[in-house]
Amino acid sequence: MKLATRGGLSGLKQAAVGLALGAVGGCMLGATEDPVEKTLSLMTAAGPLKPLMDAVGTVGPLGLGSLVGAAALTMAMTSVMAGVILAAVVASVFAATRSCGASHRDSVGLWVSAGLAGAFGTTLSGATFGGLSEWIVQSYGMLGLLWTLSVFTVFKPPMRFLFRLLWKQGEACCSLASSLDRAREREDLETTELQQRHRVTLQIEERILTLDRGGGGGDGDGSTDPRTAWATERRQREELERRRMENEEAEMKQRTFQDWINTIVSRHVDFLAFSGIPMTVVAVITSGFGLVGFGRHQSVFIVLLALVAGIGYYLLKSPDFKYWMLVGCMGMLATFVIALLTLHAGQEALTAATKTRAAGDDLSKEAIRTRVNYQSSLEALHAAFFVSRTCQLSLGATVGGALVRRDAGEVKVIAGSALVAGTLLAGVEVLAPVLGDGGTAGALLGVVGAAGVSVGAVAAVAVRWSQWAGTVGTVAGLVVGAVGMGKWHFVNIGLQIPVAYVFAMTNPL
Structure with a gap:
């Protein structure tokens, strides 16, 4: 269903419709807050935090923060892109094998099939990566996660060429079948x-x-x-x-639609292959300093800052600037911030313990070290989880905004993605005992990505209204729905919505 967002409705009606649409997307975003917070509280218990606390003494707080941040962001980006690519594959097959009428582009079956495939793929890949990361950390520690992240980042560019080859072969088969149908x-x-x-x-x-x-x-x-x-x-x-x-006309629309899908796949495969490289480089170098005994030295901070500034400048000044470069720079900056927060939390814990000891309490050096390591690990996990959740939401918002600009139908995108996300959320909560803490966390982040599609579509609709009343009503519905359903988590939601809005307005193509 499409709305006359550029006119045809009075200001009051635009405000009412915008309020309803915004509330749908906002309520779905808010509904993910409580399950995510509960899962995070389980992951910050003493048992799951022990490998991170041990890693503070090995790679240092900066190394731990950058490693946890890079791993969390890589997992989030990979799961979202896996969902997008799976949705594109389903849409391509649907477009090539179905009988295409003049209204095929707006076919409900096509959008429903692609949406379900994308949401399911994001959630399933998130659960897989989350469970795998938990197993690696519990079995081999943070150094095992570092090696896995490094190997995965190295192998992604070659996998890009293999996927493109397979995509071309599949597209050729689908095109042949479609050409035969057209010939008949x-x-x-x-x-x-x-x-x-x-x-x-x-x-x-x-x-x-x-x-x-x-x-x-x-x-x-x-x-x-x-x-x-x-x-x-x-x-x-x-x-x-x-x-x-x-x-x-149907053949021309099908060809145009297929070209659009090919562009999406090409851009997102590049994103999947290259966006994690800056984050991984920062994590590897910072962790390397920690391994040789400079985990808390001030020189590490200087090198880290210079590295982030250098890579960011090189990517942003590239004459052939691409979407993955922008997101890669933002992920690298987020990794840097997580590392700083981890270091700051440890320093605050050390300062508090020193004051307590000076006040007369008998705290041993081992107790102080344990407290510092605990606070550093806790902050690293909290910051990485929040950033990865925001990343999932933002990338989902990019998809939602692009679909609305593609005229896929505002109501279909907003309500459909919210319904799918709600169904997945209920399913993840039922399967939580089977998935484990890591798998549940990854799956919930996938649900957040599906909810982000609805939020991005709401943001795109807010811009398209012909009167300010529609824009204000849509934004108000989004904020009120998210905060109310999210049990008044003003800080979390207040930080996520502006970032999601920026990504919804970004054209990744």
Whole structure:
């Protein structure tokens, strides 16, 4: 369903409709807050935090923060992109194998199939990565996670070429099937047209013979007015011409739609292959300093700052600037911030412990070290979880905004993605005992990405209204719905919505 967002509704009606649409997206975003917070509280218990606390002494607080941040962001970006690519594959197959009418682009079946595939793919990949990360950390510690992250980042660019090769082969097969269907349709039309021409020729010959014999106004058997027969033939010719035009229009729309899908796949495969490299480089270098005994040294901070500034400058000044470069820079900056927060939390814990000891409490060095490591690990996990959740929401918002600009239908995108996200949320909560803490956390982040599609669509709709009343109503519905359903988590939601809005307005193509 499409709305006349640029006009056709009064200001009051625009505000009311915008308020309802905004509330749908906002309520879905708010509904994810409590389950995510509960899962995070389980992950910050003493048992799950022990590998992180041990890693503080190995790679230092800066190394721990950058490693946890890079791993969390890589997992979030990979799961979202996996969902987007799966949705594109389903849409491509649907477009190539279905009979395409003039309204095929707006086919409900196509958008429903692609949306379900994307949301399910994001959630499933998030659960897989989350469970795998938890197993690696519990079995091999944070150094195992570092090696896994490094190997995964190295192998992603070659996997990009393999995926493109497979995509071209699949596209060729689908195109062949579609071309055969089109050829059969054209052959049927040509056969029908030839039959009609032959029939008209016979009628004309019979009419001429009748006139030569001095017959009346009927046709060969004298039972039908020739003008009635010719009018029938004219209507049939017009019907054939209409079908021919519809098939040509549908073929052109299908080709345009397929080109759009190919562009999406190309951009997001590049994103998947390269966006994690800056974050991983920062994590590897910072962790390397920690391994050689400079985990808390001030020089690490200077090197880290110079590294982030250098990579960011090089990417942003690239003459061939791409979407993955922008998101890669933002992910690298987020990794840097997580590392700083981890270091700051440890320093605050050390300062508090020193004051307590100076006040007369008998705290051993081991107790102080444990407290510092605990606070550092806790902050690293909290910050990384929040950033990865915001990343999932933002990338989902990018998809939602693009769909609305594509005229996929505002109501379909907002309500459909919210419904899918709600269903997935209920399913994840039911399967939480089976998935474990890590798998549940990854799956919930996938649900947040699905909810982000609805939020991004709401943001795009807010911009498209022809009057300020519609824009204000939509934004108000989004904020009130998110805060109210999210149990008044003003800080979390207040930080997530502006970032999601920025990404919804970004064109990744």
